[in-house]
Amino acid sequence: GNSVTQMEGPVTLSEEAFLTINCTYTATGYPSLFWYVQYPGEGLQLLLKATKADDKGSNKGFEATYRKETTSFHLEKGSVQVSDSAVYFCALTEANDYKLSFGAGTTVTVRA
Amino acid sequence: DAGVIQSPRHEVTEMGQEVTLRCKPISGHNSLFWYRQTMMRGLELLIYFNNNVPIDDSGMPEDRFSAKMPNASFSTLKIQPSEPRDSAVYFCASSFGTAKRGYTFGSGTRLTVV
Numbered sequence: 001g002n003s004v005t006q007m008e009g010p011v012t013l014s015e016e017a018f019l020t021i022n023c024t025y026t027a028t029g030y031p032s033l034f035w036y037v038q039y040p041g042e043g044l045q046l047l048l049k050a051t052k053a054d055d056k057g058s059n060k061g062f063e064a065t066y067r068k069e070t071t072s073f074h075l076e077k078g079s080v081q082v083s084d085s086a087v088y089f090c091a092l093t094e095a096n097d098y099k100l101s102f103g104a105g106t107t108v109t110v111r112a
Numbered sequence: 113d114a115g116v117i118q119s120p121r122h123e124v125t126e127m128g129q130e131v132t133l134r135c136k137p138i139s140g141h142n143s144l145f146w147y148r149q150t151m152m153r154g155l156e157l158l159i160y161f162n163n164n165v166p167i168d169d170s171g172m173p174e175d176r177f178s179a180k181m182p183n184a185s186f187s188t189l190k191i192q193p194s195e196p197r198d199s200a201v202y203f204c205a206s207s208f209g210t211a212k213r214g215y216t217f218g219s220g221t222r223l224t225v226v
Contacts, residue, residue, distance in 0.1 A: 032212045043116075043203055043217030044155075051212060089155070093211035098143050098162055100211045104154045 002027045004090050006103035013080055013110050021075040021106050023064075023090035031092040033057075033066055033073040034100065038087040047075075047088070080110045116218035118204050124224045130192040133221045136185055137206030145215065146179055146189050147203040155203075161187065194225045 007022040025031065032051040036044040048057030053068035064075045073090060090103040117136040125131050137144050146158040159169040161181045169179070176195070181187040191198055201222050205215040 034214060041219075043219045044205075044215075045217070046214040049214060095212070096210055098160060098167065098207070098211055099145075099157065100215060102155050 002031065002092055002094060002101045004092055004101055004103035006088075006090050006106050008104075008106070010107040010109060013108070015082060015110055015112050016079045017110075019075075019077045019080045019084070019108065021088055021090075021108070023073045023075065023103060025071050025073065025090075025092050027071075027092060027094060029094050031094050033064070034091040034093075035062070035064055035073070035075050036089040036091060036102075038089065038105070040086070044089060080108075082110050082112050084108065085110045116204055116206050116216050118202075118218035118221050120221060121219065122222045122224075124226065125194055127195055127225055128193045129225075130190065131194045131198075131223060131225075133189040133202050133204075133223070135187045135189070135204030135218060137187070137204070138208075138216055139185065141206035141208045141216070142184070143207045143209075143211075144181060144187050145205040145207075146187070147205065149201045149203060149220070150199075158189070191223075194223075196225045199223055199225050 003026045034049045035047040037047045038044045048059040050057040050066035056065045062077045087105045087107050089105045091100045093100050119134045143162050145160040148156045158171045159179045164181045179189045201220045203220045205217045207215045
């Protein structure tokens with residue numbers, strides 16, 4: 001079956017530091033990959049996505065590249081801000097599926 | 113569009129009482145999902161509907177939980193009777209077509225059963 005494994009948190013960083021959150025996946029076909037972000041007290045929001053190998057998703061300074069050879073979709077940001085403090089979820093779906101499979105989530109705290 | 117709307121935002125109830133959570137999906141979306149989030153278990157899919165029909169309810173914990181979608185613009189998740197272990201944040205999400213387009217989540221209902 002499909003599954004997503006995320007780097008365990010929590011992660012604590014200083015402002016302007018570099019952030020990487022690792023995500024690897026297992027899938028039977030050619031999945032689409034996503035990163036969702038959950039700010040305190042809110043629902044999950046789509047941050048970025050990639051639908052095929054070597055695609056790069058990007059939004060709000062975050063990037064992730066779909067690497068089929070390593071079955072990975074690591075999230076990166078070059079310079080984090082306090083406002084990036086949130087829980088980040090990696091997710092995947094197979095073609096023509098209605099369901100998303102989510103990772104466990106990684107809590108990121110950025111200190112001023 | 114106002115997004116996915118959930119009500120209430122917070123609910124505190126006594127053990128044994130019936131609880132009803134409500135969700136209004138985005139207009140035009142044809143899939144609706146109910147999730148539960150806890151510290152211990154993370155994000156769990158409870159049930160999902162496609163075109164108002166329940167497709168997969170394998171995540172519903174037990175018979176105390178039930179969900180309905182009487183029309184394209186409204187869904188409920190009911191717990192009867194409620195228990196303290198049901199305390200969690202319950203999210204509703206909707207999408208159009210397959211999950212490849214991504215989901216839109218509501219802000220959630222924080223349920224506390226005392």
